[in-house]
Amino acid sequence: xxxxxxxxxxxxxxxxxAQDEPDLLSLVEEKPETEYTTASFKSTKVVNxxxxxxxxxxxxxxxxxxxxxxxxxxxxxxxxxxxxTTRLSLDYGVTNRLQVGIGRSTxxxxxxxxxxxxxxxxxxxxxxxxxxxxxxxxxxxNTLKWSDPERENLASSRYAFTHQLLLARKFNESxxxxxxxxxxxxxxxxxxxxxxxxxxxxxxxxxKLTKRVAITAEYYYVLPDQIVSRPYANSLAIGFDIxxxxxxxxxxxxxxxxxxxxxxxxxxxxxxxxxxxxxNTMTGIRFGFNLSRVFTIVKPKGYTEF
Amino acid sequence: MNRYLLFLFALLLGGPxxxxxxxxxxxxxxxxxxxxxxxxxxTNNSGTIVxxxxxxxxxxxxxxxxxxxxxxxxxxxxxxxxxxxxTYPNATFKGNVTNxxxxxxxxxxxxxAKLSGTMSMHGVEKPADIVGKITVxxxxxxxxxxxxxxPADYNIPIPSVVTDKIAKSVKVTVDGTLxxxxx
Numbered sequence: 001x002x003x004x005x006x007x008x009x010x011x012x013x014x015x016x017x018a019q020d021e022p023d024l025l026s027l028v029e030e031k032p033e034t035e036y037t038t039a040s041f042k043s044t045k046v047v048n049x050x051x052x053x054x055x056x057x058x059x060x061x062x063x064x065x066x067x068x069x070x071x072x073x074x075x076x077x078x079x080x081x082x083x084x085t086t087r088l089s090l091d092y093g094v095t096n097r098l099q100v101g102i103g104r105s106t107x108x109x110x111x112x113x114x115x116x117x118x119x120x121x122x123x124x125x126x127x128x129x130x131x132x133x134x135x136x137x138x139x140x141x142n143t144l145k146w147s148d149p150e151r152e153n154l155a156s157s158r159y160a161f162t163h164q165l166l167l168a169r170k171f172n173e174s175x176x177x178x179x180x181x182x183x184x185x186x187x188x189x190x191x192x193x194x195x196x197x198x199x200x201x202x203x204x205x206x207x208k209l210t211k212r213v214a215i216t217a218e219y220y221y222v223l224p225d226q227i228v229s230r231p232y233a234n235s236l237a238i239g240f241d242i243x244x245x246x247x248x249x250x251x252x253x254x255x256x257x258x259x260x261x262x263x264x265x266x267x268x269x270x271x272x273x274x275x276x277x278x279x280n281t282m283t284g285i286r287f288g289f290n291l292s293r294v295f296t297i298v299k300p301k302g303y304t305e306f
Numbered sequence: 307m308n309r310y311l312l313f314l315f316a317l318l319l320g321g322p323x324x325x326x327x328x329x330x331x332x333x334x335x336x337x338x339x340x341x342x343x344x345x346x347x348x349t350n351n352s353g354t355i356v357x358x359x360x361x362x363x364x365x366x367x368x369x370x371x372x373x374x375x376x377x378x379x380x381x382x383x384x385x386x387x388x389x390x391x392x393t394y395p396n397a398t399f400k401g402n403v404t405n406x407x408x409x410x411x412x413x414x415x416x417x418x419a420k421l422s423g424t425m426s427m428h429g430v431e432k433p434a435d436i437v438g439k440i441t442v443x444x445x446x447x448x449x450x451x452x453x454x455x456x457p458a459d460y461n462i463p464i465p466s467v468v469t470d471k472i473a474k475s476v477k478v479t480v481d482g483t484l485x486x487x488x489x
Contacts, residue, residue, distance in 0.1 A: 023365070025354060056381075245471070296376055306337070
């Protein structure tokens with residue numbers, strides 16, 4: 001009896017120690033990780049307007065953007081390709097949250113300076129945040145020659161400003177949706193009835209078709225009774241983002257000719273389709289593209305060369 | 307009876323002490339893909355290594371998202387297009403020392419350990435044999451290992467436009483200083 005009891009204890013001990021070792025990695029307490037959502041959009045711009053994406057700290061982005069004439073112009077103007085307008089810009093990531101930029105556009109020879117700050121980052125894990133929220137602001141200066149230099153001209157009359165909130169959620173690897181309440185303030189407007197402050201609601205989306213190609217769309221709805229003295233249309237853009245190594249190509253169709261908010265929101269005269277004076281259907285669609293090339297100026301902390 | 311009980315206690319008490327484990331959570335894992343056209347390298351400073359000297363077993367894990375690249379865009383492409391790190395967040399290696407006679411984890415010295423086990427990344431598990439250098443000094447175990455990983459083995463397709471820019475075989479190094487685990 002005593003022997004069998006001892007033996008059974010012994011066998012139990014052996015059985016316990018011979019049990020399969022638990023997964024060694026599970027013995028280590030995992031550090032609580034927050035997984036931040038990345039690449040909600042391929043680029044810092046959806047098409048004409050901003051996306052919630054920021055440049056990483058130390059990254060410089062050189063962008064060349066073109067918008068051509070309307071497709072209506074037909075073969076004589078090579079479907080608008082003869083009438084190119086340009087915006088050249090440099091953007092820089094000061095931190096992972098703060099991006100600053102400057103640009104120069106053909107439209108009204110506009111020079112602009114801008115700033116985008118990421119307030120909230122969509123994340124899961126230890127910190128859970130359903131959306132990304134950014135604030136964007138810019139100053140746009142019309143540098144056309146004064147139409148009447150003899151008159152008293154105020155420099156301030158050529159300034160326009162944008163304040164914009166960008167609220168986005170990446171629903172899955174493919175689908176991102178973004179909402180952008182936007183205010184454009186124009187120091188000088190064409191007539192007394194026109195509002196200096198123009199409010200618009202922007203909507204944008206991205207669907208990835210493959211790992212390197214995505215389809216994007218962007219729409220700015222201008223609230224009524226703000227732009228009165230001139231015809232205006234809400235700007236709509238549909239495009240493709242194509243990435244190849246260090247470049248992102250954004251090819252798109254849009255009715256906006258300008259590439260800064262004052263022009264896109266307040267000075268887009270033609271709709272995608274409209275009825276011309278002769279009763280025929282006309283189109284304000286233009287082809288355009290943005291080309292982005294990034295350069296690393298400051299290497300990230302923690303990275304060491306192999 | 308008492309003698310047996312003592313023996314049993316000794317066995318039970320001795321057991322855990324005998325299987326003292328060692329670990330680190332800040333192992334440095336680096337990789338290099340080098341072709342005549344492009345050099346791509348990244349650093350991960352938060353690798354986990356757990357060693358059970360008694361069982362001669364090693365398990366390692368890295369979070370793919372924690373690899374830091376010189377170029378942020380490259381890092382994005384690595385995560386989005388190649389490793390698909392949202393779907394497959396980790397890479398692991400789990401293996402056993404196949405030459406336990408030549409390695410002592412308790413005696414100071416430098417040893418070459420051969421490990422045989424399973425490498426797992428991008429949702430693919432593959433048998434893998436790697437060699438590590440083990441240095442034991444004052445109860446601290448340092449490990450260093452160089453090995454190579456072929457993206458094709460782990461179902462990581464390389465588009466034809468960049469085939470000349472990404473190496474067929476990517477060099478990996480792992481360095482860690484393991485301390486006793488308080489368990």
